[in-house]
Amino acid sequence: MAADLVPDELWERIAPLLPPGPARRHRHPGRLRVSDRVALAGIVYVLRKGVAWRDVPAQVVGCSGVTSWRRLRDWTEAGVWSALHRTLLAELRGAGLLEMDDCAIDGSHVRALKRGDHVGPSPVDRGRPGSKHHVIVDRHGTPLAVSVTGGNRHDVTQLIPLLDAVPPVRGLRGRPRNRPKRLFADRGYDYDKYRRLLWKRGIKPLIARRGVVHGSGLGKTRWLVERTFAWLHQFKRLRTRYERRADLHQALLELACCILCLRRILKQVPVTTTASPARR
CATH class of the missing domain: 3.30.420 (Nucleotidyltransferase; domain 5)
Known part of the structure; x- marks a missing residue:
């Protein structure tokens, strides 16, 4: 499900912009940290479906909505969405699409x-x-x-x-x-x-x-x-x-803009097909 909500093209562009997670303790490490891609899938799920964070289906997305909300908060404070938007706009301009x-x-x-x-x-x-x-x-x-x-x-x-x-x-x-x-x-x-x-x-x-x-x-x-x-x-x-915090609503709005920019990029990418072998 994470791959469907966060396609490879989006993940390849946003992964270098994400801040590193906290170092894991050697003693009493606790539970494993949810991967950033799965947490991003939860954010995209809420953005598309409009459900409350507590109603995010963990068995479908791979993590709870609270985890996704915390990553949204941390990545917003780190300026990830603005950086991703600038990256996509530069790619559009370089391809002559802007x-x-x-x-x-x-x-x-x-x-x-x-x-x-x-x-x-x-x-x-x-x-x-x-x-x-x-x-x-x-x-x-x-x-x-x-x-x-x-x-x-x-x-x-x-x-x-x-x-x-x-x-x-x-x-x-x-x-x-x-x-x-x-x-x-x-x-x-x-x-x-x-x-x-x-x-x-x-x-x-x-x-x-x-x-x-x-x-x-x-x-x-x-x-x-x-x-x-x-x-x-x-x-x-x-x-x-629904968000009380304006910066989080702004973050979701910027993420939606990034998805629109990525759609335009992918729409112009030629699709190569492999010809099937001729039948004898």
Whole structure:
């Protein structure tokens, strides 16, 4: 089951980034430590199925949900998910699969059933506690950076922080790339102050105007970010926020982005088939 939840392609990329486990005592060593791959399988299981950590089937995954939660906590504090995301983005750029000239940005509300960090009254859900997912994507909908805020935070307040969160993407000779040439956004980002900030960064703002009839043509590129949200929210754990700690919910969101990046990489890899011997 661990191999199904954590394929070899994902494990080969994340294994070098994991911090070493604690040294085992020679006297009274206790139980053997669960392997990192099995613990990662438990994290991916919760991310996909949306079950509570205590409901992770140990006989199926190979470890308890509490063990997987502890590894998620430790790896989040070690910055594993951000490092994995940077590695995959560099691989995409090196393969010519990342187009950062045109990017799109948007936010999406999710309900938060438990209170905690970055939770606020959602204006689109009758003031119930909620959070927001913010994401910036490239021309193909590949997530470049994500963040989590309270449900009452305006989308435009995360425009500059999300741009700053885009990591320097390597993969080609020359300078790493970390900013687009053009940025597409909906009417929620229609503020002249932020247009000026984008121009100062050398980014052309292509933001829909409020009070103007629909049909600006910007939706031809802006719809990609909506599709990325649909991809992210296919992971059931992200549809509704259960984690009180915002950093752990952010970690699950980054892991989902890494899985999307890996899918795009594997989709472009040619499959070689061995021809069957001719029958006599």
